[in-house]
Amino acid sequence: MQDIHIPTLIIGAGLTGLSCALHLQQDYLMVEKEQEPGGIVRTRTKPGGFHCDGTGHWLHLRNPYTKELVHRALGDNIVEYTRKASIHSKGVFTLFPFQANLDGLPREVILECLTGLWKARHPEDFGMSQPDGPPTSFEECILRLFGTGIASHFMTPYNEKLLGVPLSEVSPRYAERFVPKPSIEDILNGAFGQSKESLGYNASFIYPRVGGIGALPKALETLLEVKPHYGLKLEAINLAAKTATLSNGSLVRYDHLVNTMPLVDFLKLCTDLPEIVTENAAKLRSSTVHYFDVGVRGPGAEGSESHWVYFPEPEFVFYRVGSYSAVHKELAPAGCRSYYVEISGGYDAFRDRPDDLRKRVREDLIRGRILSENDEILMMDLCTIPHAYVVFDSHYEASRASVLDGLQPFSVTSCGRWGGWNYGGMEDAMLEGIQAAKQINNA
Ligand SMILES: Cc1cc2nc3c(=O)[nH]c(=O)nc-3n(C[C@H](O)[C@H](O)[C@H](O)COP(=O)(O)OP(=O)(O)OC[C@H]3O[C@@H](n4cnc5c(N)ncnc54)[C@H](O)[C@@H]3O)c2cc1C
Structure with a gap:
């Protein structure tokens, strides 16, 4: 590739980059450091013939447009499943979500959870007053929603294990989307074996019949007229000059840049970053996940x-x-x-x-x-x-907004799960790619 000028440069051919490319109404160049599309949404065949995704990647679609897009891409290569998720606690398996499926746990644990719930919802019955103002942390949010029993037996230890930080450091916003909030009636029913299994955002999901989850980005890629350039890495960005240096030595001049690689890594490649962006970027945190693929x-x-x-x-x-x-x-x-x-x-x-x-x-x-x-x-x-997971701490929202806003004057949109430094699933990635394309189409 020689030195070129292109209206839009897209970094990364994961779901965000692919859906952005698909919806752009102008020429683009998409560079991907790997040899195939998908980012983490890829399926690898491991020794012994086990096909493994980058941990479980189950597709939950809520938006009518993404449903249509995924069906357009995958055709009949789709199977639908109903979630069979459980929790192992106190030596027994209960159904997910914990708070709505207490049945099966030791009686004293159920009692502690239900009493805690009652105290949290009706503190005046126990001579306590309702807390003032909104909760200031995820920990407080859980305690107010479910009480000490459900918090100490599941919510707090599980989420601290997942995020690797104390929940007192995590923002209450974290609870908004990912914590199922059953009614008192559902919780009581669940404590007596009458649970509703369909609670939560992921009660059913779809998956490709053939090819693992990696079939999805591959199918989206077939819809593109201009394919990504694989094995080509972004190495440096001159924000003021709007130029990018790629691993093959070419210099790309762009009008718009859409970044989907991890934001903190992208910023390290940029020159001319405003000081406020650098300062706030240093406050962005994430957890690292290690996982074993196991064949048995x-x-x-x-x-x-x-x-x-x-x-x-x-x-x-x-x-x-x-x-x-x-x-x-x-x-x-x-x-x-x-x-x-x-x-x-x-x-x-x-x-x-x-x-x-x-x-x-x-x-x-x-x-x-x-x-x-x-x-x-x-x-x-x-x-x-x-x-793996962005840490929604007290700095998170302001720091993220400052960094993303600070890139806008340089015609850089950074989006997707890691480009936008957010907690989003595959559907969100596709929606963010579409949003970035629309913004550029309308500019
Ligand atoms: C443990 C885990 C489990 C998950 N499970 C689910 C699930 O069950 N369901 C669900 O809907 N979502 C799930 N997700 C979320 C889902 O993986 C993401 O939302 C989605 O993959 C994000 O896509 P993306 O395109 O934004 O990012 P990515 O897929 O990371 O795309 C970025 C691309 O940029 C490329 N790149 C990086 N650096 C460079 C460079 N310098 N130059 C060129 N290219 C570069 C990368 O190779 C990559 O292909 C899960 C995520 C995790 C971490």
Whole structure:
């Protein structure tokens, strides 16, 4: 590629970049450092013939347009599933979400959860007053919504394991989208075995019949007239001059730039960043997730057929174990099963001891009744997602807004889960790509 001028340069061919390209009404150049589209939304075949996504990637669609887009791209390569998610706590499995499915837990735990709920909703019955003002942290939000029992048995330990930070540091906004908020009636029904399984944003989902979740970005790519350039990396940006240097040495002059690579990494490549942007970028935090793809042959145990299982208790090193093959059996060879075992903060103690971590994960999978003693592990592959979950701390919203706004005068739109430094799913990624395209089309 020679030095060129292009109206729009798109960094990254994940779902955000692909959907942006698809909706742009002007010429673009899309560069992707990998050899195929999808970013984390790719499916790799591991030793033994296990097809693994970048941990579970199940597609929940709410927006009519993205539904149409995904159906246009995948055609009949779609299967719909109903969630089978559970929680392992106090040695038993209960259904997800915890707060609406207390049945099965020890009686004293159920009592503690229900009493805590009552106290939280009606503090005056216990001689306490209603708290003043809105909650100031996620921890406070959980306590006000569900009380101390549900908080201490699930909400707090699970979310602290996932995010790797105390919930007192997390903004209450975090609860808005991702915490199912059943009514008191649903919680009481769930405590007496009459649960509604459809609570929460991910009660059903779709998945490609063939090709794993990686089939989705590949299908979107086929809709593009101008394909991404693979194996080509953004190396530097001169914001003032609106030029980008790529790994093949070419210099690209652009009118608009759409970034979808992780925002903090993108900013490190930029010259001429305003000081306020640099200062606020330093406050953006994320958690790193390490996960094992595991391929197994054997009889399995009680929890092996759940689509995914949450493990809130600290004695388990992982916070969640999902099964690719329990959802879509074609992802594992005949007679085998496959899992993704997700670890966040718990990884640090094993940083330099990967063999000990493998041993611990196997032991915990057996203790957690996902694997049986007789299961033969055929494959166990450790992978890392450097920026997995954005930490919604007290700096988050103002810092993020300052950074994204600070890039606008340079005609840079940074969007998507990591480009926009947000907690979004695959549908959000596609919507953000479309939004970026519309903004440029209308400029
Ligand atoms: C653990 C986990 C589980 C998830 N599960 C689900 C789920 O079940 N359902 C759901 O809907 N969503 C899920 N998500 C969210 C989903 O993965 C994201 O919303 C989506 O993949 C974001 O796409 P993107 O295009 O914004 O980012 P990316 O996919 O990261 O795209 C960015 C692209 O930029 C490329 N790139 C990076 N640096 C450069 C460079 N210097 N030059 C050129 N290219 C570069 C990357 O290779 C990548 O292809 C999950 C996320 C995580 C972390």
